[in-house]
Amino acid sequence: MATDSPHTAEACITSSGALARAFxxxxxxxxxxxxxxxxxxxxxxxxxxxxxxGISDSVLSDRLSDLVAGGLITRTVDAGPPVAVSYALTERGRALMPALEQISRWAQENLPADGC
Structure with missing residues (x-):
């Protein structure tokens, strides 16, 4: 096996670690x-x-907080009146969209529908 291959043990560990963090x-x-x-x-x-x-307000609130903390979305407060809060993808969040679209496509083609 060639040592200049991108599939070295170190590359696999790094890649696997990154994949584990992502998931x-x-x-x-x-x-x-x-x-x-x-x-x-x-x-x-x-x-x-x-x-x-199907998402409860408390779970949605938790997930939005997680995504803001992760730098994938922003939370913007418009003082109003009335006060309005909106959420939007950051550049990091937008960079993730092609991968999520690929995963969604794979699921449509390879996983049985669950009635949704």
């Missing part, structure tokens, strides 16, 4: 779905809550 974050229920919804543009809490069937 620890993205594998948290609803995170990827919230990001996908925001790919269509900024949205307020109520709009997100109505657009994501």
């Amino acid at each position: 620890r974050f993205l594998g948290k229920r609803w995170n990827a779905v919230v990001l996908g919804h925001l790919s269509g543009g900024a949205a307020g809490f109520r709009e997100l809550s109505r657009g994501l069937d």
Whole structure:
């Protein structure tokens, strides 16, 4: 086996570590779905809550906080009146969209529908 191959043990460990980190974050229920919804543009809490069937307000609030802390979305407060809060993808969040679209396409082609 050639030693100049990009598939060395070190590369695999680094790649596997990065993949594990990504899925620890993205594998948290609803995170990827919230990001996908925001790919269509900024949205307020109520709009997100109505657009994501099955998510509770408390879970949505937690996921939005996680995504803001992770630097994938921004939270903007418009002092109003009335006060309005909106969420939007950051550049880092937008950079993730092609990968999420690929995962979604793979799921459509390879996983049985679960009635959604």
